[in-house]
Structure formats: structure tokens, C-alpha cells
Amino acid sequence: MKPACTLLSIYATLVVANPLPLDSSPLTLASRDGDDCSSLPAFVEPGETVGNPNSGRWCTAKWRQGIFPNEIEAWASKGCLNWIRIKFTDGTEQVQGQKPPSDGSKRYGTVKWDPWIHTFSRFSLWAGGWNKGVGRIVLEVNGQNMDAGKYWDYPPVEHNVARGAENQGMLLGFEGTSGDCIDSLHPIFSKYRPDKVVLKNATFEPTFEQLNERPFDQRMLTPASAGAYFRNDLKDTDFTGKVKLDIATEHQVKTTSQEQSGWEHGWEAGITYGYEVDVKAGVPVANVDTKKSLEVSGKYIGKHIQMDFKGREDMELTRITSSYESAVIVKPGRIARCSVTILQSHVNLRYSATLEHIWKSGESFSYPSTGSFENAASGEGVVSCEDVERVDADNSLFSVREDGIFCPADGKKVGENDPTQAINGSACGAAPTPPSNNGSPSPPPSNNGSPPPPSMR
Numbered sequence: 122m123k124p125a126c127t128l129l130s131i132y133a134t135l136v137v138a139n140p141l142p143l144d145s146s147p148l149t150l151a152s153r154d155g156d157d158c159s160s161l162p163a164f165v166e167p168g169e170t171v172g173n174p175n176s177g178r179w180c181t182a183k184w185r186q187g188i189f190p191n192e193i194e195a196w197a198s199k200g201c202l203n204w205i206r207i208k209f210t211d212g213t214e215q216v217q218g219q220k221p222p223s224d225g226s227k228r229y230g231t232v233k234w235d236p237w238i239h240t241f242s243r244f245s246l247w248a249g250g251w252n253k254g255v256g257r258i259v260l261e262v263n264g265q266n267m268d269a270g271k272y273w274d275y276p277p278v279e280h281n282v283a284r285g286a287e288n289q290g291m292l293l294g295f296e297g298t299s300g301d302c303i304d305s306l307h308p309i310f311s312k313y314r315p316d317k318v319v320l321k322n323a324t325f326e327p328t329f330e331q332l333n334e335r336p337f338d339q340r341m342l343t344p345a346s347a348g349a350y351f352r353n354d355l356k357d358t359d360f361t362g363k364v365k366l367d368i369a370t371e372h373q374v375k376t377t378s379q380e381q382s383g384w385e386h387g388w389e390a391g392i393t394y395g396y397e398v399d400v401k402a403g404v405p406v407a408n409v410d411t412k413k414s415l416e417v418s419g420k421y422i423g424k425h426i427q428m429d430f431k432g433r434e435d436m437e438l439t440r441i442t443s444s445y446e447s448a449v450i451v452k453p454g455r456i457a458r459c460s461v462t463i464l465q466s467h468v469n470l471r472y473s474a475t476l477e478h479i480w481k482s483g484e485s486f487s488y489p490s491t492g493s494f495e496n497a498a499s500g501e502g503v504v505s506c507e508d509v510e511r512v513d514a515d516n517s518l519f520s521v522r523e524d525g526i527f528c529p530a531d532g533k534k535v536g537e538n539d540p541t542q543a544i545n546g547s548a549c550g551a552a553p554t555p556p557s558n559n560g561s562p563s564p565p566p567s568n569n570g571s572p573p574p575p576s577m578r
Contacts, residue, residue, distance in 0.1 A: 240289050341466060367442055
């Protein structure tokens with residue numbers, strides 16, 4: 122005896138959309154000690170100072186906070202290097218010196234780079250400026266060139282700035298002196314290339330326990346369900362009813378970090394040369410009460426999560442389709458109910474954590490950080506099939522009267538019951554287009570005691 126079967130499919134797209142919770146209290150960071158230009162650890166290249174260091178000293182560096190230069194603009198005159206602007210990964214910038222007007226000689230330029238990806242192929246300084254100050258700076262990085270300074274018939278000695286092993290070190294900042302001109306510059310580089318950044322000891326706001334105390338529609342959980350009733354009207358043949366749920370998820374995991382609890386600036390930690398997340402995060406779990414006709418609820422449970430990223434490509438949105446299927450054998454004359462439910466988490470939480478910055482040498486330093494953690498990942502699917510005495514709504518009943526594979530919407534037969542035959546939702550017409558992300562999560566299934574509506578079956 123050969124059992125019949127049917128296949129029922131639903132398609133959904135679930136995308137990170139929730140804003141940061143409006144009731145989040147400000148996150149604070151521990152105070153930072155130390156001058157970023159002095160008392161330097163062993164992984165920092167000692168380097169040298171070029172020019173005259175006898176005027177007002179300044180330090181333009183924030184590396185102890187995990188913030189690094191990623192843009193330099195410099196302007197010079199025929200007398201000296203006059204002005205320099207350094208922009209950082211947190212979006213802030215610092216300016217030193219006095220910016221001169223252009224003298225028509227194009228003694229200015231700008232270079233931009235990703236400090237975790239790009240290294241300088243040239244970083245040269247000359248003294249010989251006014252009052253023995255800095256006369257010229259030449260940079261090459263990320264396919265860009267900058268030349269700002271004096272032009273000499275008989276130039277002074279060029280100083281090739283030490284940039285660590287194989288010139289792969291990371292620019293951490295500058296120490297210098299200046300008045301009307303940049304009198305001295307001491308670029309600060311690491312001795313090694315950055316290897317990775319590890320997020321550890323994260324505390325989320327709100328916590329997953331606090332989210333579980335909220336009403337279901339405020340928990341950042343989006344349910345999707347497929348369900349149907351089957352009545353076997355065959356006289357002497359068992360019938361296998363199947364329900365399949367395909368979730369097409371725009372999968373994204375992203376961590377944004379910044380020094381302060383404000384949200385004006387930040388950098389995506391995933392753009393680092395290598396990035397790891399090691400946290401206890403909330404994983405959504407679905408619960409289905411079949412006695413109440415597929416009523417769905419859900420909560421977060423704590424689970425240790427480890428994620429590895431290798432670069433910017435890991436942060437791109439990727440469509441991932443996960444399939445969940447349940448099946449039930451229905452005896453002749455009997456009725457069965459089958460459902461599949463999955464919960465999609467929409468986590469977009471603020472965090473305070475420790476970020477450990479690790480160099481290729483294995484040496485490291487850590488700093489406190491705040492940020493936002495975004496994660497769209499399917500939770501556990503719940504399948505449920507059981508015999509029932511009657512159905513709650515006649516239009517949800519799928520009556521089977523012959524052997525084969527059928528469309529659930531209208532009962533049209535689309536194939537023989539061949540286990541090797543691949544039949545999906547497209548056999549019953551074009552599969553529905555996944556809904557676009559409109560910034561709001563899908564509503565939860567109805568809890569009024571009725572099966573899911575046709576669009577959710």
C-alpha cells in the first residue's frame with residue numbers, strides 16, 4: 122500500500138528593522154588613564170621626532186580607546202608644513218597649526234584609508250622648515266598620494282618613518298609641536314599589523330530577561346507559521362500530510378563600537394582585519410499550544426554565542442533560506458492537524474563591553490566600549506502534528522480522496538506519490554514574492570482559537 126502525501130509551503134522574509142529601544146538608559150564607560158603619546162607599551166614603534174620640538178606640545182592620538190586615524194589632510198607654504206588635520210574612526214577630527222592660503226603650487230593633499238586593512242607604502246618627513254621645523258610630508262596609502270611642503274633645490278635628509286615589521290604597522294596617532302607652522306612631528310606606529318579584535322563581557326541594555334517580561338509584541342520576535350488540517354477520505358489507505366515552512370532571511374550580524382555612549386559616531390567592528398564576538402546572547406525559542414489551535418508565544422533563553430568575521434564582506438546582507446517540515450500519517454476516516462512555527466529574533470541592542478585589540482605578535486591591549494549589536498538569526502523551529510476529532514473551521518480542511526501530491530490551496534493534483542519527485546510551492550503556481558522590509562516586524566499569528574489564515578498556511 123502506497124501512502125499519499127501533500128506539500129504545503131510558505132515563504133517569508135525577515136529583516137533587522139527594530140530601532141534601538143527608546144527606554145534604554147545611558148551606558149557609561151570607565152575613565153581612561155594615561156597619555157596616548159607617552160608611557161608607550163612594547164608593541165609601539167619608538168620612532169623619531171622630526172623638526173624642532175621646542176614649541177607647544179600636543180598629542181593627537183586615541184588608540185587606548187580603540188580609536189585610530191583614518192584620514193590625513195595637510196597644507197603647506199613655501200616656508201614650512203603649516204597645518205595638519207587628522208580624522209579618526211569615531212568620526213571626530215583634530216587640527217594642529219595654522220592653515221595657509223593656496224599659493225598655486227598645490228602644496229596640500231588628503232589621504233583616506235581603513236586602518237585595519239591598509240598600510241602605508243610611503244611615510245616620509247623632512248625637516249628644513251621655518252625655524253628648523255617640519256618642511257614637508259609625503260604619504261602613499263590605499264592607492265592615494267599626498268605631498269605637502271617646501272620644494273628645495275638641495276633638500277635636507279628624508280626621514281622614512283619607522284612603521285614596524287615589514288612596514289605593516291598601524292598608525293596610532295601623532296605627537297608634535299606647533300605655532301604658525303608644524304614645528305615637529307613624531308608619528309606613532311605599532312610594531313605589528315593588527316590581527317583581530319575580540320568583543321568580550323558584553324552587557325546588553327535592555328537585557329534578554331527584561332525583554333521576556335514585555336508583552337510578546339514588544340520582544341523583538343517575529344513569528345512565522347504554516348499549518349493545515351488533513352482528513353483522510355480514502356477508504357483503505359493511510360495518508361501522509363506534510364507542512365513545510367521556508368524562511369528566506371536577510372541574515373545580518375553587525376557590531377558598531379564607539380568610545381562614548383552617544384550615537385553620533387561609530388565604526389563597524391566587522392570591518393576589522395579579524396573580528397570575534399564571544400558573548401552570552403539571547404536565542405529565541407518558539408512555543409506552540411496546539412490545544413489553542415497553533416497559538417504561538419516565545420521567549421529568549423541565554424546561550425553562549427561565538428561568531429568570527431574576517432572582514433567587510435562578512436557584514437554584507439546575505440539571503441539564507443532555512444526549511445522546516447512536519448509530517449503526520451492520517452488513518453482512513455481520521456482528521457489530523459499539523460503545524461510548523463519558527464521565531465525570528467530582531468536584536469538591536471546597546472551594549473557595554475570590553476574590546477581586546479590583538480596584534481600579529483600576540484600582544485594585545487583592551488579598552489571599554491559601547492555600541493549596538495544587531496543580529497538576525499532564525500531561532501528554533503517547532504513542529505506539531507496530532508490527531509483531532511474535528512476542525513475549528515471548515516475552510517481549513519484539506520480532504521484527500523486519491524493517492525498523489527496535491528496543491529493545498531485548491532486540491533489540484535500536481536504529481537504522483539513518487540518519493541524521488543521534487544515538488545515545491547511553485548508547482549501550484551508562482552511562489553509568492555517575499556514581502557519587502559518596511560521597517561516593521563510582521564504581526565504574530567492570531568490567538569483567537571482559529572487556525573492561521575490562508576496566507577499563513
